Amino acid sequence: MTLIPAAGSGCSGPPTPPSRVDAERPANSEVEWDGFDPWAYVQHNYSVLREDDREILCRIRDFFGGASVSGAHCVDVGSGANLYPALSLLPFARSMELCEWSTANVGWLRTQIESYDACWDAYWQVCAEHPAYATLADPRHRLARVGRVSQLSVFDLPRHAWGAGTMFFVACSISGDRTESEHAIGRFLGALRPSSPFAAAFMLGSHGYRVGQHWFPAVALQRAEVLTSIAAGAYDVDLHEVRPTPSLRDGYLGMLLVTGRSRG
Numbered sequence: 001m002t003l004i005p006a007a008g009s010g011c012s013g014p015p016t017p018p019s020r021v022d023a024e025r026p027a028n029s030e031v032e033w034d035g036f037d038p039w040a041y042v043q044h045n046y047s048v049l050r051e052d053d054r055e056i057l058c059r060i061r062d063f064f065g066g067a068s069v070s071g072a073h074c075v076d077v078g079s080g081a082n083l084y085p086a087l088s089l090l091p092f093a094r095s096m097e098l099c100e101w102s103t104a105n106v107g108w109l110r111t112q113i114e115s116y117d118a119c120w121d122a123y124w125q126v127c128a129e130h131p132a133y134a135t136l137a138d139p140r141h142r143l144a145r146v147g148r149v150s151q152l153s154v155f156d157l158p159r160h161a162w163g164a165g166t167m168f169f170v171a172c173s174i175s176g177d178r179t180e181s182e183h184a185i186g187r188f189l190g191a192l193r194p195s196s197p198f199a200a201a202f203m204l205g206s207h208g209y210r211v212g213q214h215w216f217p218a219v220a221l222q223r224a225e226v227l228t229s230i231a232a233g234a235y236d237v238d239l240h241e242v243r244p245t246p247s248l249r250d251g252y253l254g255m256l257l258v259t260g261r262s263r264g
């Protein structure tokens with residue numbers, strides 16, 4: 001495992017890192033997020049639509065398609081180099097904010113929302129199997145029109161700002177510190193107005209992951225821990241576990257999809 005040194009990171013937090021840094025469990029501010037390679041990440045994770053992502057996408061499509069939401073200010077938190085959470089919100093979005101901290105990922109997102117790459121068409125086709133999505137003829141153009149990319153940390157999200165939201169593989173995968181993971185879930189749910197529908201996905205039991213040449217930390221979350229953090233800020237919560245074969249990312253047990261409504 002190679003951890004990227006904190007020095008020079010574009011991350012928030014104290015200008016001088018804490019003197020005692022646990023190299024195996026770095027805090028979010030100790031990781032060089034600008035070293036995240038979005039192209040390598042897409043190539044490894046999303047260039048071909050996998051069955052596990054198809055299953056997740058079908059579930060969030062059906063969830064948002066039945067959530068009676070329209071003309072909403074939507075948010076995807078920690079978008080990184082994945083557009084399918086944003087696509088799942090698109091028909092219901094008056095505006096779509098993609099919040100991301102890494103400068104490299106912010107740059108990738110800005111080019112993608114102008115006109116996204118062909119590999120995302122397969123994801124949209126899955127969405128378009130649902131009538132609420134099928135009526136949207138030109139999702140590429142719609143995302144360009146309503147999408148906006150903000151370099152904003154999950155820890156700095158404003159409260160009660162959005163009416164629907166997604167956060168995929170973020171709380172589990174931005175820090176080695178368990179309390180930061182809980183905090184990220186709380187900030188995400190608190191950023192939604194009361195009763196807003198949301199979907200969030202988590203790696204379970206992850207010990208970190210490689211993107212290109214760089215290794216990034218994770219918290220080895222268990223299902224019960226995620227549920228406890230979510231239940232503090234949500235109701236009508238539904239959990240669904242996906243155990244992919246073969247496994248995709250390094251050292252993890254499976255993926256957990258959570259849908260529900262924010263308490264506010």
Ligand SMILES: C[S@@+](CC[C@H](N)C(=O)[O-])C[C@H]1O[C@@H](n2cnc3c(N)ncnc32)[C@H](O)[C@@H]1O
Pocket residue numbers: 028033036077078079080081082099100101102105152153154155167168169170173174
């Ligand atoms: C494992 S990736 C998940 C990316 C994407 N959401 C997906 O579904 O594949 C974690 C993402 O969180 C971003 N990130 C790291 N620290 C963050 C922070 N404090 N606030 C928001 N995003 C952050 C990383 O740059 C990266 O894009």
